[in-house]
Amino acid sequence: MLTILKKYSSMILxxxxxxxxxxxxTLLFVKETGLSPSYALIYLSSLGFAAIVASLLLIKRKFIAIASASMLYTLASLLLYADVMYQRYYNAIIRIELLAQAGQLKDIRSSIISLISGWDFLYWIDVPLAAVVFFFFAKRKGPAQWKKPGLAILSLGLSILLGISLTAFKFTYSDQYKISLGGVIPAHMYDIGWNVYKKAYFKQALLQTKSIEEIRDTFKSRQEIQKGSPYFGKFKGKNIIMVQAESLNTFPIGLQVGGQEITPNLNRLINESHYYPNTYLQIGRGNTSDAEFVANNSLYPIGYIGAYKGYPNNQYLSLPDLLNQYGYSTSVTHGNTPEFWNRQTAYKNQGYGDFYYRGHPEIKDDEIIGLGISDKSIFHQMTAMYKQESKPFFNFIVSLTSHRPFILDEKYQYLTLPSGLEGTATGNYLQSIRYFDDALGEFIAELKEENIWDDSIFVVYGDHYGPLPTDEEELRNLLGVNFDLKTRFNIPLIIHHPGQTEPVVNGGTGSQMDIYPTLTALLGIDDQLVQLGTTLDANHKRITGFAFETTRYSFFSDEYDYMASHEGVFEKGICIDNRTGKKTDVQLCRAGYDSIYKDIRISTLLLENDYIGRIFDNGTVKAAEKPHK
Incomplete structure (x- = not known):
């Protein structure tokens, strides 16, 4: 043993x-997640990775040995840093399936750059140093026999990593918790293995064990709540114009900086509409596209690559699909290319008749800002399109101009910001929201001028948060905004009823999932619908759950908020009494947890098995679709 240790002492060192x-x-990454690391296990997994890299240095040819070891170390560092960036934006680690979306990085490169911190060099400073060490080690050792010692060290390293991935994790653990326990590489090994297992066995297991009748009963009970709305059926046959506002949080609503309103037009709209200030996002890995999916389908966006990428060809009972059956012309508008985030395929299979996009023969690319056609241009063009639409119509618009990184040319910066805000991430965000607000104000004015406004239900809501958790300190210092999780998830929802002139504020807890049911209640639609949300206008206890963006099965409600544990154990979560704002007995959150757990399971079953169109045993449910222009 001593002889072996002496012979390979330099390799061990x-x-x-x-x-x-x-x-x-790895510890630096864990610190960003806010969790406590398992130092011993993380160092052990690092040893396993180091052994794999070191084994490559025993390849006979020096150049190949140095190049192979350097390349592997660099690629692993790239994976770790990709996880860091993904965590900052999505609160998760990256998945192997996301490699298929690498082509879209060029469209969002400015957003990616905005996530970079000045301290990020610490994630890369060791890479060139490692290459130098590899060079001197290989040079000093000279040519070595690869087969026996190399394979032995490689096997040892793989065994360590595989052992950690098989013994340290459970499928209930959050991404962050897995990293904090065993490091990046074992966490990814576990996820790949779990994915393979799930694809091979989990779908069939779900179909065999889940009660379809129970799922039907869940949807029927939610449908009954709709009839409790005081506005049920009052706006049958009215047009619907729905605007999903990019990166719009609730905190800018009513905010003033230097005596200037950030959202004067949204403020005026609220004063003559129904306003739901306690509405929350429910996005997944698709971010904006998942917000669209939730609002139009009232389901959780299950899947680690977003619903539009994961389940684009499923059969749906979405809002446009339903309205097609009621004689509506349906369309969707997005100022980027149709391929962006697979929208062309996803929109078609959700029942949209027409898709207006950048490059569409009837849409002018006359003003491009950031990701696509400017909000002002697209709103103006859609007003003209409405005059040609057969009535009634439904148009869903996804705004783009206020997309991260919120950098606008000076001519689009309508706010005169104090010097302390000028040029900051917070200041840039406020400028972007002010631009959107101005564009929306012009849009509403045109709709009124063309006599479309009073014949339409008009909806505006935010898709996801704008600032990131890393901006929390700046927001607090510059605006006095406490950008905690609940504030970050809080997005505005405004629904203007035709002819409405007086404000109605509904302070109940709501979500993007409740938009579709609220609209079908206004239209008086009493069909069997696939909706996990409920109308926001009925008087009942409300709860908003989360499958992504925070620990799964967390929820906000009128009475209690629950933060699920990273271990996935209910009893280890935290229950907050909203009347006192203090931690209380976790069992008081049990009913809410069970409800959210059930709904997420239902969404998983329906999406993974493409079962929405069969849930009510009526075969195909889709109406004849209009051809896409």
């Missing part, structure tokens, strides 16, 4: 030293 910077980078 290399592994021990190489594990140190990798451990340091």
């Amino acid at each position: 290399l592994c021990l030293l190489l594990a140190l910077p990798w451990t340091g980078k």
